[in-house]
Amino acid sequence: xxxxxxxxxxxxxxxxxxxxxxxxxxxxxxxxxxxxxxxxxxxxxxxxxxxxxxxxxxxxxxxxxxxxxxxxxxxxxxxxxxxxxxxxxxxxxxxxxxxxxxxxxxxxxxxxxxxxxxxxxxxxxxxxxxxxxxxxxxxxxxxxxxxxxxxxxxxxxxxxxxxxxxxxxxxxxxxxxxxxxxxxxxxxxxxxxxxxxxxxxxxxxxxxxxxxxxxxxxxxxxxxxxxxxxxxxxxxxxxxxxxxxxx
Amino acid sequence: xxxxxxxxxxxxxxxxxxxxxxxxxxxxxxxxxxxxxxxxxxxxxxxxxxxxxxxxxxxxxxxxxxxxxxxxxxxxxxxxxxxxxxxxxxxxxxxxxxxxxxxxxxxxxxxxxxxxxxxxxxxxxxxxxxxxxxxxxxxxxxxxxxxxxxxxxxxxxxxxxxxxxxxxxxxxxxxxxxxxxxxxxxxxxxxxxxxxxxxxxxxxxxxxxxxxxxxxxxxxxxxxxxxxxxxxxxxxxxxxxxxxxxxxxxxxxxxxxxxxxxxxxxxxxxxxx
Numbered sequence: 001x002x003x004x005x006x007x008x009x010x011x012x013x014x015x016x017x018x019x020x021x022x023x024x025x026x027x028x029x030x031x032x033x034x035x036x037x038x039x040x041x042x043x044x045x046x047x048x049x050x051x052x053x054x055x056x057x058x059x060x061x062x063x064x065x066x067x068x069x070x071x072x073x074x075x076x077x078x079x080x081x082x083x084x085x086x087x088x089x090x091x092x093x094x095x096x097x098x099x100x101x102x103x104x105x106x107x108x109x110x111x112x113x114x115x116x117x118x119x120x121x122x123x124x125x126x127x128x129x130x131x132x133x134x135x136x137x138x139x140x141x142x143x144x145x146x147x148x149x150x151x152x153x154x155x156x157x158x159x160x161x162x163x164x165x166x167x168x169x170x171x172x173x174x175x176x177x178x179x180x181x182x183x184x185x186x187x188x189x190x191x192x193x194x195x196x197x198x199x200x201x202x203x204x205x206x207x208x209x210x211x212x213x214x215x216x217x218x219x220x221x222x223x224x225x226x227x228x229x230x231x232x233x234x235x236x237x238x239x240x241x242x243x244x245x246x247x
Numbered sequence: 248x249x250x251x252x253x254x255x256x257x258x259x260x261x262x263x264x265x266x267x268x269x270x271x272x273x274x275x276x277x278x279x280x281x282x283x284x285x286x287x288x289x290x291x292x293x294x295x296x297x298x299x300x301x302x303x304x305x306x307x308x309x310x311x312x313x314x315x316x317x318x319x320x321x322x323x324x325x326x327x328x329x330x331x332x333x334x335x336x337x338x339x340x341x342x343x344x345x346x347x348x349x350x351x352x353x354x355x356x357x358x359x360x361x362x363x364x365x366x367x368x369x370x371x372x373x374x375x376x377x378x379x380x381x382x383x384x385x386x387x388x389x390x391x392x393x394x395x396x397x398x399x400x401x402x403x404x405x406x407x408x409x410x411x412x413x414x415x416x417x418x419x420x421x422x423x424x425x426x427x428x429x430x431x432x433x434x435x436x437x438x439x440x441x442x443x444x445x446x447x448x449x450x451x452x453x454x455x456x457x458x459x460x461x462x463x464x465x466x467x468x469x470x471x472x473x474x475x476x477x478x479x480x481x482x483x484x485x486x487x488x489x490x491x492x493x494x495x496x497x498x499x500x501x502x503x504x505x506x507x508x509x510x511x512x513x514x515x516x517x518x519x520x
Contacts, residue, residue: 062419062420063419063420064419075419077419077420077421077422078268078420078422078423079347079421079422079423082343082344082347085344086344086363086364108340109331113340113369113372113373114334115331115332115333115334116331116332117332118328118332119323119327119328119331119332120323120328121315121316121317121322121323122295122313122314122315122316122317122340123314123315123340123341123342123368123370124314124315124342124343125314125342125343125344126342126368127342127344127345127364127365127367127368127370128342128343128344128345128362128363128364128365130367130368131363131364131366131367132363132364153369153373154367154368154369154372155368155369155370156368157366157367157368161367161368162367163366163367165366165367166388167363168367
């Protein structure tokens, strides 16, 4: 049992709801590698590791597997990381410059690939990730520029392109407005929860395709007092989360 | 060897593999020497960082084989980006794992290796030459047949090496430097310090001996040879200089830092910081 003492907590911020929504991606994941990208997903992964998913493996962002206190417990250079991906014992949360209704993701370029209007990162590991281990996405600024009708280049494979591939799964998409999944008959993106303070209208206006919206959309769950303490005092005392999602 | 001697063995039109990853342990002294030469029209094979950016900015790349180009702490490589946006070179854009298995295939003298990656993605659309292969066993699954990424030459940078070409990394990640050497007809290893063979394992475990001499053609002692990328544990990335690189127009950057030899580069860097 955890006893909360000291000054009363301020209510959760939007960034902290995002942390919770990311952490939930790794609930009941078992002894697998959590690969979070960006700023908020790593806070979420560490929160999951410290609370409801203690078996998770985490990296230091380079070649080491580390415990939450920073103690090295393993070695995972890039080539072993890429091999681990194909073994499937991993759940990655990637970013997306564009994502569409079936979960196709683009991080390579905007415009025609032959001569892009804006060159971005390149496909990176999105093709191998999406065919081999669960791949979720984190989008810190939900907008029509990101949630598009059709991505310019399919890097991460969506449900309409996956052809029922054996290990293809996109468990969730988390944005600063809500949580989305593909639990629909044709795997079209569905609104799974709204972060408190966000309206359905806001989400619809910031999405360039028709979202599936159930009759009852629950709010993203509140963090517990213990989770808030861990986020604020243990995992992210420097408040990096606020740099990604402001008040 | 010297870096310039290495470059004298490279020719325009070659397929050149470059080790490291992003802005980490890139053989930058060798790349700088390459930029001093007139070798051009290259097919560059790289987990891209500023090596790709500089060669692209200088117009030396005919075709790039890469899954990305990045400066890590600066996510988008500005010169790679500009070159792509002006259609400066052809590209074989493949996934990180496809790239790795392409190197493995080359190192193992195989024409291809099957990979569960690429199918369903636009990697197949933008590389119409990629073929698939169906498992001959009961599962019948279809894979990408990733072609061998055979290299005419490879350039890599490690922490220590002996004169014979035994190369040692002392940082946390070998990246794929041994594979680049094995996949190449000629491999050139630059290092922070050339040491006697016996010294390699005096204070370091034998598994740090990443690169074997039978895969190496020449060794170059190049202190700070990965600058401004990282070369742990000898030094970290020079973030301030990397920012200068990323924000200075290329002609100005090249004139200020790349006009002379490696010593001139070092003093220009010293003056700039």
